[in-house]
Amino acid sequence: MANAKKPMNAFYAQSGGVTAVINASACGVIETARKHKNKIGTVYAGRNGIIGALTEDLIDTSKESASAIKALRHTPSGAFGSCRYKMKSLEANRREYERLIEVFKAHNIGYFFYNGGGDSADTCLKVSQLGESMGYPIKAVHVPKTVDNDLPITDNCPGFGSVAKYIAVSTREASFDVASMAKTSTKVFILEVMGRHAGWIAAAGGLASTKDTEIPIVILFPEVSFDKDKFLAKVDANVKKFGYCTVVVSEGVKSADGKFLADQGLRDAFGHAQLGGVAPVVASIIKDGLGLKYHWGVADYLQRAARHIASKSDVEQAYATGKAAVEFAIKGHNSVMPTVVRKSSKPYKWTIGMAPLAKVANVEKMMPTDFITADGFGITAKCRTYLEPLIKGEDYPPYKDGMPQYVRLKNVAVKKKLGVFKL
Numbered sequence: 001m002a003n004a005k006k007p008m009n010a011f012y013a014q015s016g017g018v019t020a021v022i023n024a025s026a027c028g029v030i031e032t033a034r035k036h037k038n039k040i041g042t043v044y045a046g047r048n049g050i051i052g053a054l055t056e057d058l059i060d061t062s063k064e065s066a067s068a069i070k071a072l073r074h075t076p077s078g079a080f081g082s083c084r085y086k087m088k089s090l091e092a093n094r095r096e097y098e099r100l101i102e103v104f105k106a107h108n109i110g111y112f113f114y115n116g117g118g119d120s121a122d123t124c125l126k127v128s129q130l131g132e133s134m135g136y137p138i139k140a141v142h143v144p145k146t147v148d149n150d151l152p153i154t155d156n157c158p159g160f161g162s163v164a165k166y167i168a169v170s171t172r173e174a175s176f177d178v179a180s181m182a183k184t185s186t187k188v189f190i191l192e193v194m195g196r197h198a199g200w201i202a203a204a205g206g207l208a209s210t211k212d213t214e215i216p217i218v219i220l221f222p223e224v225s226f227d228k229d230k231f232l233a234k235v236d237a238n239v240k241k242f243g244y245c246t247v248v249v250s251e252g253v254k255s256a257d258g259k260f261l262a263d264q265g266l267r268d269a270f271g272h273a274q275l276g277g278v279a280p281v282v283a284s285i286i287k288d289g290l291g292l293k294y295h296w297g298v299a300d301y302l303q304r305a306a307r308h309i310a311s312k313s314d315v316e317q318a319y320a321t322g323k324a325a326v327e328f329a330i331k332g333h334n335s336v337m338p339t340v341v342r343k344s345s346k347p348y349k350w351t352i353g354m355a356p357l358a359k360v361a362n363v364e365k366m367m368p369t370d371f372i373t374a375d376g377f378g379i380t381a382k383c384r385t386y387l388e389p390l391i392k393g394e395d396y397p398p399y400k401d402g403m404p405q406y407v408r409l410k411n412v413a414v415k416k417k418l419g420v421f422k423l
Contacts, residue, residue: 007039008110010326011053012061013046015116015123015145018078019159020166020307021318022145025115026079027072028322029143030061034069039330040111044414049083050114050123054096054421056103058414071407073319074397076307079409085423087123090130097130099421104131104138106417111139111329115322117146117157121337122361128335139329142337142357143321147304149200152363153355154339156390158321159304161314164204165391166306167193167248167299172208174297175215175246182244188235188286190296192279193303195250197222199367201303205248206379207387216242217378220282222252223367224376226261232289234377239292249282308404312393313348324352348389 012029014022026045033040045059046052052059059080061069072079087096104112114124124142131138144151149160171191178189195201199221209215216238220226238245253261262278279296286294317340324338335357343349371383379387397404 006108007037007041009041009108010043010111010113010329011046011058011104011109012043012080012113013049013052013115014078014080014082015049015114015120016082016084017147017304018076018082019145019147019304020076020162020310021158021315022115023072023075023077023079024315024318025143025145025158025322027069028319029113029115029326030069030072032323032326034066036326036330040326041108044107044109045080045411047411047413048081049085050087051083051085051423052081053100053103054423056106056416056418056421058107059411060414063412064409068407068409073315074307074395075406076305079407080411086119087126090126094130097126098134100127101131101134101136101138102418105136107414110137111141111326113141113143113325113329115143115145117144117148118151118360118362118364121151121357125335125357125361128357137334139332139334140357141325141329141333142360143325144337144339145318147201148195148198150198150364150366152360152365154337154353155342155350156317156340158314158318158340160200161311161317161390162306162309163194163201163303164207164387165311165314166303166309167191167201167204168207168391169309170299171205171217171246171248172213172215175208175217175244178244178246178295179242185293186295187239187243187292188245188247188294190247190249190279190282190286190294192249192251192296192298194299195222196252197364197366199223199250199252199372202248202250203367203371203379203383204387204391205246207384207391208246216245218245218247219377219379220247220249220253221367221372221376222250222254223369224372225256226253227256227376228285228289230376232285234375235286235292236290239290247282249278251278253278307397307406310395311391312395313350313390315395317350320352328354345385345389348392
């Protein structure tokens with residue numbers, strides 16, 4: 001590597017949709033790197049994710065105080081900016097990957113920490129491979145993040161536990177509201193949640209109902225084909241028995257022909273169907289089929305930004321994976337991802353493991369069939385045992401005048417050394 005006397009610098013970037021705890025991972029990366037100054041020089045962050053590396057728009061995190069970096073642990077969203085930018089394959093656009101290596105060379109960067117989901121794991125793997133072939137080895141470590149909880153090998157993904165907690169709490173609170181009004185007003189409340197192909201977030205709505213607080217909840221999973229007649233019969237039965245019903249619907253619910261109920265024909269930057277708006281579709285089905293009064297809501301950004309009600313275990317795991325990523329890299333590990341390994345559910349015990357990126361990239365973990373009830377509308381006891389530890393514990397941010405106090409970093413730019421690169 002270049003300049004053996006001086007420790008190599010590190011590059012950290014946030015990718016895709018942000019979460020309530022992705023900054024806790026950033027905190028873990030930066031604080032741990034600062035404790036190993038003999039191994040890692042400066043941690044540079046990409047402004048707006050990987051685009052920051054391609055355009056050489058780097059942020060010097062050494063300009064931030066220890067207290068500001070520490071405050072990242074309780075601050076939601078992406079402190080350095082994220083992006084939905086999918087790098088093509090090496091064969092399709094080798095030039096982009098070569099540009100990354102050029103930027104890394106120019107700034108003496110020998111460590112690459114990419115904080116994101118499946119697409120990010122793929123990019124991380126490719127960067128490592130290309131760096132090797134170009135004679136500039138990069139220690140590339142993927143830091144797991146996704147509210148969808150669909151990364152393989154790891155027991156769960158940092159970011160999911162807090163979303164699950166928010167959805168479980170919101171489902172319970174909204175259900176109490178509907179129950180109080182059901183006699184003369186709204187009979188059905190529909191909550192739309194994220195989850196394109198995997199129903200983990202929707203499943204969390206099932207936690208709102210417990211033995212001591214029974215709530216009639218119908219869950220619509222992406223893994224289960226939507227059957228209108230069965231669905232209407234279930235809602236009708238709940239309303240007749242309890243007086244009301246709550247529906248938690250994943251944005252990725254599909255009809256029997258495999259089409260998204262909410263597919264509007266639009267595509268995002270990754271080429272995925274642009275979803276959203278399934279709640280009013282379901283509401284219309286209820287109105288037309290049962291004639292019941294309804295209300296619907298979309299959790300949208302609220303579910304992934306709700307740091308004020310984050311799960312304590314989620315915050316701890318987000319920080320731990322960021323910390324482990326740095327420790328893995330300085331020990332010489334490459335093309336790997338820190339994982340959460342569950343030791344037991346009752347009591348909840350976990351530790352950090354390690355997975356090769358070749359087994360993580362482009363693999364989606366769906367809900368196991370034995371996590372969904374036989375009728376397709378609820379969660380099983382096994383699913384509840386899996387989910388409950390992930391939402392337990394509170395880790396409130398500091399408050400001032402009734403408002404949570406979140407940090408805004410200075411994000412000082414690093415002087416550019418290369419020419420302009422057009423995306």
